Amino acid sequence: MTDRTKWANSEDGSFKRQASTFRDTISPSHSVFKPAKGRYWLYVSLACPWAHRTLITRALKGLTSVIGVSVVHWHMDTQGWRFLPYEESTKGEYKSPYGFSGVPGETHSNPTSGIRNDSVRPGVDGTIDHNYHYKRISELYYKANPDYSARFTVPVLWDLETQTIVNNESSEIIRIFNSGVFDEFADPKVEPIDLLPSDLESQIDEINSWVYDNVNNGVYKSGFAESQEVYEKQVSNVFEHVQKLENILRVNYERAVDKYGEKDAASKLFLLNEQLTEADVRLYPTIVRFDPVYVQHFKCNLSTVRGGFKHLDLWLRNLYWNNDAFHETTNFDHIKLHYTRSHPRVNPLGITPLGPDPVILPF
Template sequence: MTDSTKWANTEDGSFKRQVSSFRDTISSSHAIFKPAKNRYWLYVSLACPWAHRTLITRALKGLTSVIGVSVVHWNMDTKGWRFLPYEENAGSGESSKSNGPFGYTGIPCSPNSGPTAGIANDSTRVGVDGTIEHNYHYKRISDLYYKANPDYNARFTVPVLWDLETETIVNNESSEIIRIFNSGVFDEFADQQVRRIDLLPKDLEPKIDEINSWVYNSINNGVYKTGFAESQQVYEKEVVNVFEHLQKLEHMLQVNYDSAVSKYGEKEAVSKLFLLNEQLTEADLRLYPTIVRFDPVYVQHFKCNLSTIRDGFKMIDLWLRNLYWNIDAFRETTSFEHIKLHYTRSHPRINPLGITPLGPIPAILPL
């Protein structure tokens, strides 16, 4: 399948996600993929929640000068993800591999996306709509997949973790990429100014895995199963399931918040509000990209409109704002413009006129 705007649905109208194809790792004992600075490259979409988690991890682990990044255009057309044209942008500074905090000329990430009436789907604003493909000057993500495997015949997804030495894909499964980044294999090259953080402490790993399992199935992927449902019966089942599990999260965070208030007082409790043990873990990281997109796109675009997060889930909203406003890696990798433009312009079956709603304003509330 070469049409990346398609999704796989079963006969009853249920959405089924494609399984990732490249599942290797990086380690000093690996026969091929060994840790090194400037050997690996990350290809992402700022709109995609799966890619977003890899960008956040890369920043949290101090790897922005170790692993480069190229960003696809927010509009996914019938041929899939594309980059800005190299020929038009080669002399603009955009060809540099080291500009900006994420290895590219900074894409504005702000709590407001603004009007989009003058932005065309083929817009090529340098450092705003995306970047060029820095390494081979390819036009599309699909070119990378075919370079890695000429016989590749599935969807061309992001993120992609690429090895510049062997010129192939190491991994395209986001949950595994973030564990590679967190594993410590790049620590000797990492920015020493970034505070050391372990997102997967051994003592919490079983609990993190347990939370990740139901969050993925019922929330991360649940919003997609809701939005891409092709029957009323399937839609209603999936949307109810999403909100039941949001309520489960709300209860967890309420317990954690009450505990933090009793220990630190209300003023300090917000900064301690995480899913586990008053510390940031992979469980928070994997939940955040879905929740930060919920009110701006999933409520209307995927019909997850039983409630907004800000109006119906006080603790989840407080948790979200704590991550966004208090931890730079979350805020600085969140582009509401890419998020809103991608979903509303790239799914013509859901939104055939491609109209992008102005709200909510602001896309995230102040803390």
């Protein structure tokens, strides 16, 4: 996710996303970045969908005690992402089972009343930088490369040994986590899962390609459009591809009903082969944000997921309620406050809508 001072809009008013810069990997054969417990650290925003997918994968793979996490404040100002001040840190912060160093994944009935953009609630608004006590994510980038001149994005996968960034491209970070290089250190209580099985890899890649451009990034191209013509084109494209997802899930659901009965069909509802894959992980952060944020804030309001896409909504509810790795990594306070308070060009008054309520329907 970009800081708002670095939006890359073209002359026609369309939003252009800049490519990530650090693109290394971790493997036993790598000359520098070799797998080890406690060597690597993940810097994230709980609001950012790109960072969210890395948190989900880290949890699914049982790596919460292997790779640490620091969480930036939900409000992004003109200087980008910031941490809570070190002097405001507290001992004995709440510890989520998924290792958020104090940031619970709960939502509240009225999370915005009286909350200032500069609020400092340890373990609620974010965390300190646990490693260097930096104030800004930008300081990590300059530590890795003093001449760095691009955006200061999250997620960041950091190497504590060489004190540099391994990778800041979320799609590659989740493949590093899934690759098996950390499996020997993983929590044995977490059931092993391969999110990229070889027999489904080509299908996963195909889904990821059009979901990324038209849905994950499509909502941004709609929300950051700077002309009516561009906006209408982009929002229509988003819903065309959301409908495509709905069609896939409808077929999968009907097949599951025939196989398992209506009572159990929804719990088998995934994008491919009745099994959780990387395709689901990459889609979820966008869809879970769709009704609470993108409908209003990014003007993706031709329909809600809940009201217009029955099977996509069932898929979302299945992941959210039936898998802690999704539920516990979803923080609606951060999501809603970040988007509505951090983009004054989109929402000048910074008013945060209260709905929908409940955010995700019961399963």
